[in-house]
Amino acid sequence: MNLLDELDGCFGNSITLxxxxxxxxxxxxxxxxxxxxxxxxxxxxxxxxxxxxSCNLIEGLKRLGFEESVPKGTQDELLNKITYILQRLKQTFIEWHISIEIIDNIINLL
Structure with a gap:
């Protein structure tokens, strides 16, 4: 199972729904x-x-009821996870008409 499938299965669907x-x-x-x-x-x-x-993002979201393990891996794998999660959050924020400025700020700090 690749990274995106893993996130779609246990984390991404919760955000979309x-x-x-x-x-x-x-x-x-x-x-x-x-x-x-x-x-x-x-x-x-x-x-x-x-x-x-990634650890703070995942831990913060776990406290809010989302399930996902703390990521480990190479620099590229971590960046892929961070980027994917932030993209999913951005999509959901836009859907609900919530400002995405904070997500853009974090992306700029990467």
């Missing part, structure tokens, strides 16, 4: 927290930065 904006606003808080830490923290290399983003 969200039925209310109320469930998405806490996700926005998780993203805001990640952004603020990215701006303050020094990372020794890009992989450490990707690990930080």
């Amino acid at each position: 969200s039925t209310s904006k109320a469930r998405l606003y806490p996700i926005k808080e998780v993203l805001t927290n990640i952004k603020s830490h990215l701006q303050l923290k020094d990372f020794k290399d890009i992989k450490e930065k990707y690990e930080f983003i």
Whole structure:
């Protein structure tokens, strides 16, 4: 099973099937927290930065009821997971007419 199939199976479908904006606003808080830490923290290399983003993104979403394991892997695998999750969130935010500025800010910090 590849990365995208794994995310579609256990994480992505939950986001796509969200039925209310109320469930998405806490996700926005998780993203805001990640952004603020990215701006303050020094990372020794890009992989450490990707690990930080992916772990915090997944852990924050798990607290909100989404299921997904903390990602491990190469720098490219981590970036693929981060990018995929952020794209799915962006799509859902647009669908529900929620500002996507925070997602764009995180993408710019990558």
